[in-house]
Amino acid sequence: AQTVTQSQPEMSVQEAETVTLSCTYDTSENNYYLFWYKQPPSRQMILVIRQEAYKQQNATENRFSVNFQKAAKSFSLKISDSQLGDTAMYFCAFMKRGGSQGNLIFGKGTKLSVKP
Amino acid sequence: SAVISQKPSRDICQRGTSLTIQCQVDSQVTMMFWYRQQPGQSLTLIATANQGSEATYESGFVIDKFPISRPNLTFSTLTVSNMSPEDSSIYLCSVVTSGRRETQYFGPGTRLLVL
Numbered sequence: 001a002q003t004v005t006q007s008q009p010e011m012s013v014q015e016a017e018t019v020t021l022s023c024t025y026d027t028s029e030n031n032y033y034l035f036w037y038k039q040p041p042s043r044q045m046i047l048v049i050r051q052e053a054y055k056q057q058n059a060t061e062n063r064f065s066v067n068f069q070k071a072a073k074s075f076s077l078k079i080s081d082s083q084l085g086d087t088a089m090y091f092c093a094f095m096k097r098g099g100s101q102g103n104l105i106f107g108k109g110t111k112l113s114v115k116p
Numbered sequence: 117s118a119v120i121s122q123k124p125s126r127d128i129c130q131r132g133t134s135l136t137i138q139c140q141v142d143s144q145v146t147m148m149f150w151y152r153q154q155p156g157q158s159l160t161l162i163a164t165a166n167q168g169s170e171a172t173y174e175s176g177f178v179i180d181k182f183p184i185s186r187p188n189l190t191f192s193t194l195t196v197s198n199m200s201p202e203d204s205s206i207y208l209c210s211v212v213t214s215g216r217r218e219t220q221y222f223g224p225g226t227r228l229l230v231l
Binding site for chain 2: 033045047050091093102108109
């Protein structure tokens with residue numbers, strides 16, 4: 001069974017600074033995806049960034065980037081130039097590629113507060 | 117991507133009653149899921165909604181309590197039956213888009229409070 005661990009329940013960062021959220025996972029699968037989702041107070045789950053396990057290149061989406069270390073089973077999220085709107089819960093998630101088990105396995109989340 | 121809508125967005129229900137939540141997707145998708153998010157918690161998978169067959173439930177969730185329908189590839193319903201205060205949660209549906217960029221997208225959620 002897969003597990004996802006987020007060891008930082010809460011973090012804070014000053015506006016315009018950079019913050020890194022940690023995520024580790026455990027799996028025996030070789031083909032999978034990793035995601036970071038953002039959940040603001042509205043409770044909508046918003047996809048932030050996606051990484052395919054077979055790709056060595058780290059994914060980037062504007063101010064968001066990941067550090068994907070497959071051997072170490074680590075998948076951290078870096079947010080650059082933090083903005084007040086980045087304040088939210090952030091969930092790391094694992095999904096097997098293809099097949100019939102497409103559901104996500106979530107970590108417990110990290111609550112990020114961006115301070116002015 | 118996929119655009120997903122859910123109805124209702126929120127509801128307050130009495131103990132012992134049932135509520136049906138609808139999930140509509142703007143394109144045909146094979147895989148659709150229902151999750152529960154209890155207050156202050158992460159998301160937990162309730163079941164996989166299978167088109168044309170019975171849903172596949174995760175451990176701890178049963179069909180009598182959470183019956184699911186999936187009449188076609190764009191629509192599903194989740195019913196929360198015989199509700200108790202412990203069922204107060206956010207219920208979210210999600211879909212997996214197929215192809216080279218498999219990704220899972222979520223509906224806006226239904227916030228349920230049971231009194």
